[in-house]
Amino acid sequence: MLELSELHQETRTEEAVAWHRKDLLDTDCLSPAEIELVMETAAAMDEVRSRPVGKVATLRGCTVVTLFYEQSTRTRASFEVAAKAMGADVVNMTASGSSVEKGESLIDTVRTLEAIGADVVVMRHGRSGAPYLAARNTSASIVNGGDGTHAHPTQALLDLYTMRRHVGDLAGKKVVIVGDILHSRVARSNIWTLMAQGAEVVLCGPATLLPRTLAATGERGSCTVTTNFDDAVEGADVVMALRMQKERQQGGLIASIRDYIRGYQLNSARLDRARPGALVMHPGPMNEGIEIAPEVAHGLASVIEEQVSNGVSVRMAVLYLLTAGRRAHAA
Amino acid sequence: MNGEQLLGPDEITRSLRRLAHEIVENNRGTEKLVLVGLLTRGYTLAHRLAALIAEFEGAAIPVGRLDIGLYRDDIGQRAIPPRLRPSEIPAPIDGATVVLVDDVLFTGRSIRAALDALVDFGRPARVRLAVLVDRGHRELPIRPDFVGKNIPTALFQSVEVRLHEVDGDDGVFVLGTEVTHARAQ
């Protein structure tokens, strides 16, 4: 809850924090002030959702298209609920059964959507960087709903929102992300937001799935990589397990699921090594019993369901910020 | 602060004191009374009014705050999205008398948005409007029930209310002169 004194501090600076972006493609370019604005706006959206009438008409007349080239029920549903809670019209498009299947280029598809009145296109695409191509070629706002193995900015923002609600200021806090880092857009986008908060990020996974050049020292936070999960989890404030795709075994990147579990499953023995009360997170969908033990996934420390709920508020905030100032970036 | 001071700290306090009495009188007491201030300075004023009422009535009036950003009629037409903060209505408003509190009443568009916002929280028995300053130039059929001070202004002028909780001192100022107006045109 916002205290009166806090309210007073922020007055007369209202114009200082401003959102000027047409698109949300990744978290890497967001300034700490912009991240703060998303967090603050998401908190307001949380409050809207808690009302008897849990929706508003702010985005009435605004069309949000979800353009999904990859299967996803969770992210798409979250964006759809968020858009509808803001009063927008939502059109869902999938690659299968559309002109995309007939070989239409991404640029043509996005321009067509713009021509039929899309204000925002939420895009999930299997190719890293595809939303950047789209964003350069349309005046509609592009929200990256996950591109290849590159970025998933709204997931990182909802993760941050969830962490801050429980851990507070993340400066100096240890956040361990464990799993298939190499193929994880969630991990990549989380690095930027967490480092901007001054967190100590530890990326952990099998050597074959651990991109070592992601290690970095930022102005505030840091990011390190390690293959030793037992050591990494020591004293952690947050442990985030990533989905382990079974195809990685066929690709020869892990010897076997059993081998992976032995080294990298987030189980209660490992969680005991983290700081008492450490948060357990997972971007979903979970393979319970593989990357995360069921007792941990559903344990007291787990905020996995809350992540999903917060995702709606954060996506409402993103849609609001991108559309409420649309005239400005259309000009 | 540039501009002409129209009300000083004492005059603001006197106006609020009168408003507090009028609100209670109009409501025939403090029962089922909820003050809802528009963020930011309306909320500050609502707190002051509640404190004044507590002084002479001995009753604690619930004070809520309303962010009208999501209900503005100029969404998408502004250069940057208005900043949002969570609203909070601490008491049920169904069947209550809600007094909306704002610092300056001008076009009426903020109050229109506030009315929309309010109905998302429930169905008040009646809604009243209290403002510290009414500067005229209404663009919507909205009329205040309790007015601290009527200040006729020109359209090109602006009225700024400063409150010590927010701004460090109290005062109401009119900004913009005939000279600057001429230049602006």
Added chain:
Amino acid sequence: MPPELLIRGGRVVDPASGTDATLDVLVRDGVIAATGPSLEARGARVIDAKGLVVTPGFVDLHAHLREPGFEQKGTIATETLAALRGGFTTVCAMPNTLPAPDSAPVVEALLERIARDARARVFPIGCVTRRREGKELAEIGELAASGCVALSDDGSPVADAGLMRRALELAGAAGLVLSEHSDDPVLNAGGVMNEGRVSERLGLKGQPVAAEVTAIARNIALCETSGARLHLAHVSTARSVELVAEAKSRGLPVTCEVTPSHLFLTEDAVFGAGDEPAYDTAAKINPPLRTEADRLALLRALDAGVIDAIATDHAPHAREDKLCEFDLAAPGLSCFETTLGTVMTLVTRGELDFAAAIAALTVNPARAFTLDARVPGLGTLRPGAPGDITIFDPAARWTVDVTRFVSKGRNSALDGTTLTGQVRYVVTGGALAFEMEAAYA
């Protein structure tokens, strides 16, 4: 025969003879007649080359003319004109066409098109394997007889070491150099850019240095026993040139080339210059742009003579081939028209030795593919050599504008870049074939 041509007062640089002096060059009957001070030729057309550099016409060992089969990307006519504009008077055409030149009839048909349309001298490179599929050998003897100057499967490395070994043996017997894109397709599977900092940042599948290095090591080992000349196409890593240096020090008949793109750009070009990643498909090339350390090692190797030739790997593409997702974009840059500019910019910056650069554009590539055995004096200015001459302004600064390319391919990673060094005149067969419009700066 065209009239005599007198190129007067230029800085004549002929690496074959070690000439670097202000001289005149006289061209008569399509060949170099004389090089010397204050030559006289009554009635000759005179080109005032004062302040300009006069060199043998550039020789490119690696270009994609796209015809037949991919005329939407480029044709022999358009791309050889682009070559001239870049100072290249001789171009070796890679065989990734449709059909691919894997048999005499295809080569003969190609030579007919070349005779009809080419604005520069074009030598075809034949396939190593049928349809460049890496399964069955092409008829190598027949390809040699029909006029191919080298063999290559271009961007499809010969993955099967046994097949490569036999190909080298047959190429050696036929007297053809084998130009190999050295790459391990398994290590590289799915890779679209250099594996490392940028690829991991962008979530793009990387092409590890090891894929090139292991293939080069393998190919050098196979060359050693085959008796054939091995040419390593577009080496891109520091480790690659170390292997080549070692092979050369043992006297193996190994040569190699580097592209101007790998000398000038790094993997950072994929990210772009901004804060936000560009996923710039213009900077997608195979082998990929590598790191700054690799780039510097390539420059040093060129200076040291470990790298024989600057070869363009000119690869024109249609707009839609690049205007798509990075993974799906076609690799390669259209770079005939920017090569001299990039090379002279590197020279101006002090990153590259001028004499080494000119040798790598002229006599050294001619020797690497023994083109001078086919056309005596090719790549030199000695009397009797073909009248192929490039005259350029070494100091002119100009800004690359792809809309002014004569190549069909506008796919340059250098659009908007200001370069130093611009071709002014190109002479082929003793006649002025190209003159740069004065306004291009």
